[in-house]
Amino acid sequence: MTEARLSTASNQMTIAVSFRQVSRHFGSVKAVDAVDLDIRPGEFFAMLGPSGSGKTTCLRLIAGFEQPTAGSIEIFGSQADGVPPYRRNVNTVFQDYALFPHLNVLDNVAYGPMVRGVGRAERASAAEEALRLVQLPGYGGRRPGQLSGGQRQRVALARALVNKPKVLLLDEPLGALDLKLRENMQEELKSLQKALGITFVFVTHDQGEALSMADRVAVFHEGRIRQIGTPQEIYERPRSRFVADFVGSSNVLPPDFVKLHGGQPRWASLRPEKIRIGNGEAGQGVAGSVLSRSFLGATNRVTVEADGLRLQIVTPAGQPLPDDGATVSLHWLPSDLHLMEGPQ
Amino acid sequence: MRSDRQQSAPLALKIAAAAGLLFLHLPLLLIFVYAFTTEEKSYQWPPPGFTTQWFAVAWNRPDVWQALTLSVQVAAISTAIALVLGTLCAAAVSQTKFFGRETISLLVILPIALPGIITGIALRSAFNLAEIPFSFWTIILGHATFCVVVVYNNAVARFRRMSGSLIEASMDLGADGFQTFRHVILPNIGTALLAGGMLAFALSFDEVIVTTFTAGQQQTLPIWMLEELVRPRQRPVTNVVAMVVVLVTLLPILAAYYLTRDGDQIAGGGK
């Protein structure tokens, strides 16, 4: 175990995955455009963005399925340029799991050791071990077709982990699972990552997933990274309108609105739960009228129109709600108003 | 067409469909009866009597054996060539995108899309122009050309069904191109290739139109049959050979069907 700590310590000095001005163009489409990125060893890193934002291409660049058009990629300090996927100690859990239909579960998991020339008995026991790790002991004899979606995903995970990769890539790992399974799997992935200390990089379009699982999040938009930070930073201090919009449902305030209400003329974001609704007495807060209300279980959402802007407000359930069409006043702390760099 | 509320088919439709299928199958069954007839000189119905003696006669005919051997050799070599060419082409067309992909699939299909006589006479005149003497190999040249499409169709269908990420997954797990081919691609397309190969064999074994143009003195079994049809010499032997041919072609078709039944259909248009 001391040896393990030592090597963990030495890993800390390098960067797990680093992108320097990496671009990947497909014809005139700039899927990834001059991206700089550092992923730290042992980190649970999320790439978040809408479809077509370049996050999956970035993942494929790390795996080696794509080559950068420009720029360079290093994995644990080694140049990855021109290195085929099979020579990278990086493994991927595919979105459709990509289990080999002609092999049973055990042979699927043992595939990596098999092609590396590990003996039959040894790779079988390694595969059994990996299956135990993902809580599928004894499933080795089944065919992938006989498994449920959740089980297939665990097999895909075991198949990648058995190779002890330096970096594990997960492409929309929870996308195909139903809600309940998703929540369980989130927990499990998180604790697995902690226990193994492997760098996890996962791609998702679900901001909730990214915020709840990742140590750090990179928000992608149109081939570029718009912001990198911890989930708290991204959520509370979005740097741009796009990030504010995409991560959570922020109210984005245009410069003239902010100026009108005593701030600098800049774009700003205001979280719905930071707004309080007053009783509409003149001279206090921002005056508005209630457009609609909806019940969301633990909270209520109220839409208010103020100065031509529609604002979303989330209030805890149980608080009295104003009627539709009522005139209300809106209050927030100046510190909750987060000024941003620009619309993008 | 997947409704559970379906009623059964109207009677007229049932009769028409059954009559159509009978029309397709009764003539073939008739071949089996004639193989046992005692009548030598004509196609008399009903047969005056039944005998198995013609099987022995056919068995002892060297010309039948020679034709059969040649046909099997031609079909085997043509199938082998078609397997290599068809698989390569299918892999290139379905696994990558390149300019002119459509043209290539058209090129592969052309030899069976155009009437066989065109393929036949085109090859014959080309052999004449190039002064290539007709031989065993000119027959194979022709057969392999139209057998490629059968393998190609089956392989392309299977490649399309195969999840594209399987190859990436294999490489991701450390297998290089050759290992991926051996451990992932081949096992996944194997049955489709086997099916395609069997159909190619059946196609070549039965081919007569192109062969008449590309063969010299050699007689494949279909050429032998054609001679017998045009100028009948010993009808009972022809009857027996016809029955054997039906049985021999039946087996690869059934096998190909069972190999590909879950999912892709046998490329029937390949004939």
Next chain:
Amino acid sequence: MSAEAMLRPAPAVAILPSRGGIVGALSDLFWRKPGLLLFLMLAPPVLWLGIVYLGSLLALLLQSFFSIDEFSGLINRELTLKTYGELFLPANLDIIIRTVTMAAIVTIASAIIAFPIAYYAARYARGKWKALFYLGIMLPLWSSYLVKIYAWKLILAKEGILTWLFEKLHLMWLIDAWLSIPVVGGNSLSVSATGTFIVFVYVWLPFMVLPIQAALERVPGSLIEASSDLGASPAQTFRNVLFPLALPGVVAGSIFTFSLTLGDYIIPQIIGTSRLFIGQAVYAHQGTAGNIPLAAAFTVVPIVVMGFYLWGAKRMGAFDAL
């Protein structure tokens, strides 16, 4: 191995060395240059088909522009349209018209017989029956072409089963009356145009069934229910919904029946009259007559006819049903 073992850190290297040897080097090369791999994969089939097949077709096309010297019988290798002109001689035109007419009638008859089979297989056959129907069409399709013709030689022979059947039913007069009609008739069924027609239909029928079935299977059941919901009688549903949707399949099937009939020379040679079809004319001209240019020009006829046919079929969307 224990859970601890799994928790051991990964090996220090993130990038593994090449596997080494020629295999490893080749594999890396193919990965780095996918274009090279693609080229190596495509080269053999494209060279084969391009040289052996396309080359031959071009050679054939070229020869159709040669002509034959009427006195010496030698081929004159000057490019001319004279040979094409010969196609329009009454005797040759007769052959072309006869063949195209036969192809058209065979196609229509095949469609009529095939439709109920395809319709039943697509809409009513389930499970085991479906497989049986499929094999029931595939087996005759793949059965030996010559054996199929031979079977009809047995059936249509004067002493064969058909005559026997009609005699038993006292309907022989019907066959005799039919055979006495000029053009379609003849001495016996096996030497009449009617016989040729029957064998053509029989041999190409499976090629018609499969595309129609494929097209019908793509019609969603809800569409038929919607039609009857809206008050259409079954006949109206068939005419207004099902048939138009199945039409691409019929056209796709007709490509086969039409093209195959145009190019066949064995069926009319074995069962039929002495009047020639295109295929026979090609065979005769290239063989005994040694008039390769005219034979080549004759083969251009089905190519041109099929070209127009395919062009029309494509406009009807028939290729999706292939």
